[in-house]
Amino acid sequence: MKVLPTIAPPPSGKTNINIYLDADTNITDWYSNILIPAFEKEFTVYKVNLINVKGVGNGTGTFVDRLVAAKQTGADGQAEIVEFDVRGRPETVKDGLWLKLDASNVPNAKGVLPAAVVSEYNMPYRGSQVLLAYDSAKIKESDVPRTFPALLEWVKKNPGQFTYGRPDKGGSGGNFVIRAIHEVTGKDPQKFYASVDPDPALVKDLDKAWELLRSIHESTYDKGSYPAGNQPALLLLANGSVNMVSAWSDQVLINIDKGVLPPTIKMAQFTDLPMSGGYAQYAVPAGTKNKEGALAWVNWMLKQDRQVDVIKSLGGFPALKWDQFPKELQTQFNSVVADTIPTWPGGKWDAERNKGWYEKVATNIKQ
Amino acid sequence: MLAPRPSSQWRTWLAGYALIAPPLALLALLIFFPAGQAIVRTVMLDQDAGITSGLTLDRYLNFFNDPIARSNLSFTITVTLITVFFQFAVCFPLALYLRFSTSRIAGAVQVLALFPLFVPGVILAFALIRYLGPRGTVDTFLRVVLNYEGFVTPYLRPSGIVFALTRDHIPFTILVLTAGLRQVEDSVIEAARDVGATSLRAFVQIIMPLMQRPLLIVFCLNIIGTFGAFTIPYLLGPAAPQMMGVYMQQTFSEYLDRSGAETQAVISFVLCALVGALYVRTVTRRRGERA
16 A cells, blocks of 8 residues: 655745646646746745656556545645546546546636547646658648558558557557557447446457558568557657657657657547547546636646747647647648547457457467 | 473574564465466456356466467576576686686786676666667777777667576676586595596596586576566567566556466466476485585
């Protein structure tokens, strides 16, 4: 059992805003070095504490357990904001653990992209998605596949020029494989949320996805040499071994920014059904001691300049509608903006995806 | 001379055991006990299914009936044998050179050979990707300088694992082999030379028999280390087939199949234990002779 941190009392005259994240260092750096100092300067009555629970137990889910326990005993949960998708714990919504978030208490919520909203108890504030990254110096824009079947055709016509990572070694490969699964199950991502345990009939349908992916196995980079991770896949693109990969949008932008990927790398998303991704979601516990502070933070994060920062320093996607941004940013990103970003339940479905892929797509055993 | 009193003898005896007790307890608690538990669990009937007791070999039958599991096991054994062969092919001549050369270059070679000891495996794996990978240093050199386009990268292929694991084990192999060779005294070889033995004959009839034990020790430890390798096969190897270390981790945390992973672990453990037994026999026989 891990021990959850106890929060120090705030300096006199200030109130705490405790934010719980489950995030990589690029995100926590962004909070500690940019967001928190700027917020505390603007709102001098608040002291912001960042608690990152990356890599321990069940992430912020473990912390939600503590909130549930605190609510039952009437104790202070010591949390103002939790980055947590409440759909993962539907019973907490029913029990009234969370505060409803909308334009009445978060004024900037009116500009939020409807596709990013997953629940009235959540507020999205940044997103990322998996898309195709390609070298525009080698592939004409008109040749870039815009649908999944078109991509399969393209890969067969251009053997060795495309690759995706192993699905269990990073989301860039994982969500590409999920897109193949969506392709053969009626392009309806909601199907997979019907029950907690995978439905055997739906699991059987995955075989069709394995057939699709197996059909390009020999045509991917080095006849099915799938790189083991997000960055290894991007490195094959960077050194010109392949001309197209599936990749996380924010990782592509950061790699271009750091000079790992050449500036000729562009991104494209499928227009029929985009690859999965997601928006990071804030949730505010209904019983929080500092509701005003919590709402002030959420609203502040949805301001236009904060959201431009999501694009520029994080390489992520803003949670605001694109018409809220300057024209040149809009055109720079219009080929990748999706109205909907499908999601995937993970958990046991991940196990089905990984096992099926290793046994039926990547395998060296003749089927 | 006074004979030691019985009580002091008792105290020495007790002190000896007290000194080895903590490591023994650690071994028993952290290694033997969980390993025993794992072995027992793999042959017990599934308790979740409501059956309380009884033995079964189902999990092992499942393993050996699964073509993927079989191919991963045979792949691991093949890669291990090939890798250990290359480790010897590279290191034994080098160790002989280091033992018998007195030049200053030999000292530099020794430092170079031992240097990789200080490089962690994960750094080595990424360095090799940059060096031997597609469009890496070697590929680029061949293309630009020699105009040769046919370089086949070992990255994401079995040869990548063999290459990296061979390189990874060089320092350890050299250390043990040179230590063994230092025990072969110059006078023994000079004596053989005096009665007219050629270098080859001195090698075959004097050095090889004396080197039998260090060679066996290196062989056993390298087999075990290579069989259980994880980082290098994970980063450099193909998606299929996989080495057992990678396969186990995947079965455990990606397929969420705990008992499957445990079965694979027991099979790997038994195979390594066979080699381990050979090692223990080699080492203890040496002790017996000394006494």
